[in-house]
Amino acid sequence: MRHDLRNHAQTMQAYLQLGQTGQLEDYLTELSSSFEQVDDVLRTGNVMADAILNSKLSLCRSHDIAVSATAQVPASNIPDVSLCTILGNLLDNALEACLRLPDQKERFMRVYIAPMKGQLYVSVTNSSPGRSRVEGGRYVSAKPGRDRFARHGFGLFQIDRAVKLCGGYVNRQQEEGVFSTEILLPL
Incomplete structure (x- = not known):
């Protein structure tokens, strides 16, 4: 889980550094849907x-x-x-x-x-x-x-x-x- 988190953080950081906020938003949406439903x-x-x-x-x-x-x-x-x-x-x-x-x-x-x-x-x-x-x-x-x-x-x-x-x-x-x-x- 720690490795996954590090990988996700690095991916999101790369999108930010490249100014690809649309792709970052898509990535976050996909990542969020993979988690359990949160109250x-x-x-x-x-x-x-x-x-x-x-x-x-x-x-x-x-x-x-x-x-x-x-x-x-x-x-x-x-x-x-x-x-x-x-x-x-x-x-x-x-x-x-x-x-x-x-x-x-x-x-x-x-x-x-x-x-x-x-x-x-x-x-x-x-x-x-x-x-x-x-x-x-x-x-x-x-x-x-x-x-x-x-x-x-x-x-x-x-x-x-x-x-x-x-x-x-x-x-x-x-x-x-x-x-x-x-x-x-x-x-």
Whole structure:
């Protein structure tokens, strides 16, 4: 999927550089039709955040995960690439944790994003089987087949890196069956 995404991005960039906006539009239309139907329920004020949130939350609903989401993303100096990395990885991790629960009735995800005291507050809370393992202060990936060098979640690393680049703060908490991440990003 990462290779496909890179290829699609390079193709779209080439169309832009050549000024072939008509071909780019056709390419985007074709690419969009290849994705699952996405519910367009959230309007945050940020087109990129809308695309990520609506796509990921639609996927959650298609897996019978109970979703509660409220989001408002004001215009800010937070780079879209960083926000995309943060939201995409947060929601992917939450989805994967929910899907590890055998009982669909226990699966849930709550998303809350809003400006708060000059910061963008991002909170994702989700059901999770048991407690996540922590080694050396870092959460260990629950994905099967990880060797000792790849055990630490790459998605968590990407989130932490993007938050740090934005001058923000990450807090993760867990209880039996629940995992929560809170992020503050300066607006």
